[in-house]
Amino acid sequence: EVQLVESGGGLVQPGGSLRLSCAASGSYSPYWMQWVRQVPGKGLVWVSCIDSDGGTTNYADSVKGRFTISRDNAKNTVYLQMNSLRVEDTAVYFCGRGWAAMDVWGQGTTVTVSS
């Protein structure tokens, strides 16, 4: 059974950068992977996706040009490089496995953008 564990969240000033990681353990095979974020008390918002070999990626308009998704299948890990962070990027960031539906989710990592 695959488990996903996110890490890399923290407190950063506006304009700063963070890199989130999503590590898979258990029976791992490359899948499409997604990043989804959630402001506490608010709904889920899709952020980005990457295909099984990293050749195809996509981003929500709100993060396009600032965030970059990548993966290292040798390390069973997907990354989200977040640059030029804004206060409105503050959220819990979840990674999920799947293309149109996510059947495995991590527990989330919290990103706080504040001065």
Next chain:
Amino acid sequence: QSALTQPPSASGSPGQSVTISCTGTSGDIGGQKYVSWYQQHPGKAPKLMIYEVIKRPSGVPDRFSGSKSGNTASLTVSGLQAEDEADYYCSSYAGSNNLIFGGGTRLTVL
């Protein structure tokens, strides 16, 4: 892409059935077969309950069912149980590797 539209709240008594709607457009729900539903308890990660409109992952009780008509998808929970109290989110593939979520519905078991 605007979020899919869900009612903010729904409720029912134990044993009853409740249906949560999710309205989109012809570009997402109406034109796609990839509609999913997620359950989220407070402080927890979402859990996939329905995918491809009507399919249930292994382990999800058959009390949960999905459907779609036009631009609106629905999740029905039959035989409500206390543990069904949670937030429910719909999601749809919107083409070009985009996903879109609904705003969420808080289900209360009275």
